[in-house]
Amino acid sequence: MGHMTETIKVEVDDDLAKRFRKKAMEKYGYKKGSVKKALEGLMEEFTRKTSEKPDWSSLRGTLREEYKGLSSVELQHSIWRIKNDYHSRHKRVH
Numbered sequence: 001m002g003h004m005t006e007t008i009k010v011e012v013d014d015d016l017a018k019r020f021r022k023k024a025m026e027k028y029g030y031k032k033g034s035v036k037k038a039l040e041g042l043m044e045e046f047t048r049k050t051s052e053k054p055d056w057s058s059l060r061g062t063l064r065e066e067y068k069g070l071s072s073v074e075l076q077h078s079i080w081r082i083k084n085d086y087h088s089r090h091k092r093v094h
Contacts, residue, residue, distance in 0.1 A: 012020075024038035067075055 020038070021035055024035045028034035028037045067078060070078065
């Protein structure tokens with residue numbers, strides 16, 4: 001028995017569609033099914049990436065020493081203070 005398929009209709013920007021179609025045909029050949037193959041590949045990659053747990057290890061060591069050990073709430077408050085200080089120093093005068 002064959003696998004089930006579904007038709008998905010979407011509207012996308014005309015220029016984006018043309019560029020996508022061109023790239024798909026360059027990669028999979030100038031024949032019927034190249035756009036479908038490219039789109040299915042992207043959908044597989046997207047669904048696989050979004051279902052995996054994020055790899056937080058790449059963020060290790062990115063915090064300044066002064067922020068290490070703070071809880072998420074304390075860190076958020078520190079960021080708000082920094083943001084408010086920045087905006088108070090750079091106010092536009094009308």
